Amino acid sequence: MKQQLTLGEFEGRELKQALSRAHVELPALTMIAHWRRCGLTADWLASMMAYDFEDREQATGVLSTVVNELLENAVKYCSGGDNAVSVSVAHFGDELLIEATNMADERRVRALYAHFSRLEAEGADKLFEELAVRSDRAADAGVGLIILQRDYGVAIAAQAEDLGESGLWKVRIQAMLPAEEMTHA
Amino acid sequence: MKIRLAIASSRAEVLRCQYLIAEVYNQEYNIFFSDDSYDLHGKVEPWPHRYLMATVGGEVAGCIGMYLRDTYVGRFGNVGDDEVRRAVVAAGGDAERWLPERKREPTKLAVHSNYRGFSLGRILLGACHSSAFRDTDGDGQSFLFVACAKQSIWRSQWGKIGIQSKVLKPFPIYKVHEDYASPSDPMESRVIIPDLHVPRAWLDLDVPADYDTEQVRRLR
Numbered sequence: 001m002k003q004q005l006t007l008g009e010f011e012g013r014e015l016k017q018a019l020s021r022a023h024v025e026l027p028a029l030t031m032i033a034h035w036r037r038c039g040l041t042a043d044w045l046a047s048m049m050a051y052d053f054e055d056r057e058q059a060t061g062v063l064s065t066v067v068n069e070l071l072e073n074a075v076k077y078c079s080g081g082d083n084a085v086s087v088s089v090a091h092f093g094d095e096l097l098i099e100a101t102n103m104a105d106e107r108r109v110r111a112l113y114a115h116f117s118r119l120e121a122e123g124a125d126k127l128f129e130e131l132a133v134r135s136d137r138a139a140d141a142g143v144g145l146i147i148l149q150r151d152y153g154v155a156i157a158a159q160a161e162d163l164g165e166s167g168l169w170k171v172r173i174q175a176m177l178p179a180e181e182m183t184h185a
Numbered sequence: 186m187k188i189r190l191a192i193a194s195s196r197a198e199v200l201r202c203q204y205l206i207a208e209v210y211n212q213e214y215n216i217f218f219s220d221d222s223y224d225l226h227g228k229v230e231p232w233p234h235r236y237l238m239a240t241v242g243g244e245v246a247g248c249i250g251m252y253l254r255d256t257y258v259g260r261f262g263n264v265g266d267d268e269v270r271r272a273v274v275a276a277g278g279d280a281e282r283w284l285p286e287r288k289r290e291p292t293k294l295a296v297h298s299n300y301r302g303f304s305l306g307r308i309l310l311g312a313c314h315s316s317a318f319r320d321t322d323g324d325g326q327s328f329l330f331v332a333c334a335k336q337s338i339w340r341s342q343w344g345k346i347g348i349q350s351k352v353l354k355p356f357p358i359y360k361v362h363e364d365y366a367s368p369s370d371p372m373e374s375r376v377i378i379p380d381l382h383v384p385r386a387w388l389d390l391d392v393p394a395d396y397d398t399e400q401v402r403r404l405r
Binding site: 076081 | 218219222229
């Protein structure tokens with residue numbers, strides 16, 4: 001039987017209600033081979049969406065950080081270089097919904113699920129403190145998501161859907177970013 | 186199997202090699218690559234500068250890279266030129282000829298899953314020590330090799346094709362190698378002095394050239 005795992009408040013809002021939106025899809029291998037492409041993609045998406053805000057520089061900086069974390073996370077947890085990774089940004093006025101999608105095998109899904117379960121149970125502050133004393137924290141996929149929660153007021157949710165015979169799962173990570181973060185000095 | 190060994194010369198050939206390496210290394214070791222922002226604790230590795238590829242019917246079946254400068258052993262293994270110089274002398278090498286400033290590093294050997302079982306890995310590793318791949322600067326001078334790998338790879342890969350080496354020092358532990366090395370099989374930086382350590386059959390191998398894998402797989 002196909003399984004579905006959901007953690008957090010997963011947003012099902014209609015994208016057509018968004019004031020502005022953008023979507024990018026790339027083969028994972030293009031970013032595995034040239035890691036800076038994650039940052040470049042995030043910068044481009046952020047710069048484009050920043051036209052919705054008065055303080056474009058601030059908006060670009062915040063949005064680029066959030067998109068980059070989700071995109072890097074999606075690539076790190078992606079199985080198979082030929083599989084696509086996508087990231088989208090939708091601006092709903094009071095909030096921005098950033099969503100990254102990737103394909104993952106069960107091992108990676110379980111690792112991600114364990115990380116999110118811990119995040120839910122312990123909270124971002126406590127988990128960050130634990131990871132902060134580890135010398136390899138920067139390499140720990142998922143630590144960036146904690147920082148988004150702690151420092152940007154982002155609400156994170158995740159959903160993984162078993163695709164059946166392929167052995168792959170479709171993983172969606174959402175970050176709901178309050179629009180007010182785009183104008184804070 | 187008929188193969189062609191050649192240096193990747195066009196940008197498209199370099200990219201084909203990079204994508205094959207990226208796919209294999211990401212699958213096996215969960216690592217990523219960059220030519221402008223690497224971070225071994227973040228599992229992002231720098232790309233080699235030159236690639237030797239084995240093609241079958243025009244398709245890249247396997248490849249191996251080489252750092253021409255800024256070697257991994259130097260940057261991340263913390264091996265200085267003085268240490269290389271001392272190791273050359275200790276191994277009985279000609280210190281006037283094998284200068285530590287002139288070194289190259291084979292790295293990132295990858296074979297496409299469709300072409301495994303033909304000893305392509307062994308052939309590429311041996312062939313990358315050829316003068317034809319190593320010394321293409323046209324100034325008539327030769328380069329020595331440095332490399333880092335876990336001890337079992339030094340034995341099972343370099344050792345089996347007859348290439349010897351001299352240990353420089355243990356390689357530090359980085360996050361990027363967590364799925365590769367282990368305390369029971371740690372990594373080491375070593376130096377390979379061509380005229381002492383590399384069999385003549387590999388040094389003189391022609392590149393580019395066509396080969397039968399049966400013909401070259403037993404060279405040593």
